[in-house]
Amino acid sequence: MITTEEEARAYVAELTDADGMARVEAFAALVLEENQRQNLIAKATEPHLWQRHIADSAQLLDNVSRETLGPNAKGPWLDLGSGPGFPGVVIAALNPHMPVVLVESRARRVEFLEHVVTTLGLAKCRVEGQRLERITPFPARAISARAFAPLAKLLALSAPFSTRDTVYVLPKGRSAAQELETVKPSIRAMFHVKHSLTDPEAGIIVKA
Numbered sequence: 001m002i003t004t005e006e007e008a009r010a011y012v013a014e015l016t017d018a019d020g021m022a023r024v025e026a027f028a029a030l031v032l033e034e035n036q037r038q039n040l041i042a043k044a045t046e047p048h049l050w051q052r053h054i055a056d057s058a059q060l061l062d063n064v065s066r067e068t069l070g071p072n073a074k075g076p077w078l079d080l081g082s083g084p085g086f087p088g089v090v091i092a093a094l095n096p097h098m099p100v101v102l103v104e105s106r107a108r109r110v111e112f113l114e115h116v117v118t119t120l121g122l123a124k125c126r127v128e129g130q131r132l133e134r135i136t137p138f139p140a141r142a143i144s145a146r147a148f149a150p151l152a153k154l155l156a157l158s159a160p161f162s163t164r165d166t167v168y169v170l171p172k173g174r175s176a177a178q179e180l181e182t183v184k185p186s187i188r189a190m191f192h193v194k195h196s197l198t199d200p201e202a203g204i205i206v207k208a
Contacts, residue, residue, distance in 0.1 A: 008050035023093040040084035057087030078140035081148035092125040151179040168207040176203025
């Protein structure tokens with residue numbers, strides 16, 4: 001369990017090299033700077049940025065196979081409702097050679113995400129500044145969403161982007177198990193809940 005900022009930084013550092021850690025550090029600085037202009041994250045979580053937001057995002061990689069992250073996987077990683085970039089930008093910063101698509105419809109968030117992608121030099125990452133329903137479907141290798149929609153709605157909206165091989169990693173906080181109970185049994189059977197490393201009461205809904 002990750003309980004401090006130091007542990008969170010150490011955890012993320014184990015997932016990447018010096019260049020990757022530098023990208024994540026730069027992203028953290030951009031989030032804190034922009035948070036003075038628009039409400040990207042709750043002010044109370046600023047001192048816990050690495051634990052509550054960065055490591056919380058990075059842990060999704062523990063639930064994804066190397067094949068999914070590798071160069072032969074079909075399609076990009078699709079992050080729905082990227083907001084300030086959690087988890088999508090963290091995923092892209094740690095895997096700069098993997099295509100990542102950030103979906104965000106709020107104009108100010110879109111502007112921030114585009115600035116982040118340019119500043120960090122994430123050439124394989126692109127921002128789709130519109131609602132998911134308006135994007136031409138493509139096969140996604142993985143789908144993530146941190147605070148996008150209730151599970152049943154999320155699965156319905158993302159269905160055009162999902163294939164038999166698509167991995168879902170959905171941080172759902174303390175409602176994970178409860179949300180999984182709301183979907184049809186046939187769908188529920190394809191998913192399971194993993195415990196979060198950053199919150200003992202939170203869960204991640206996974207389809208691998």
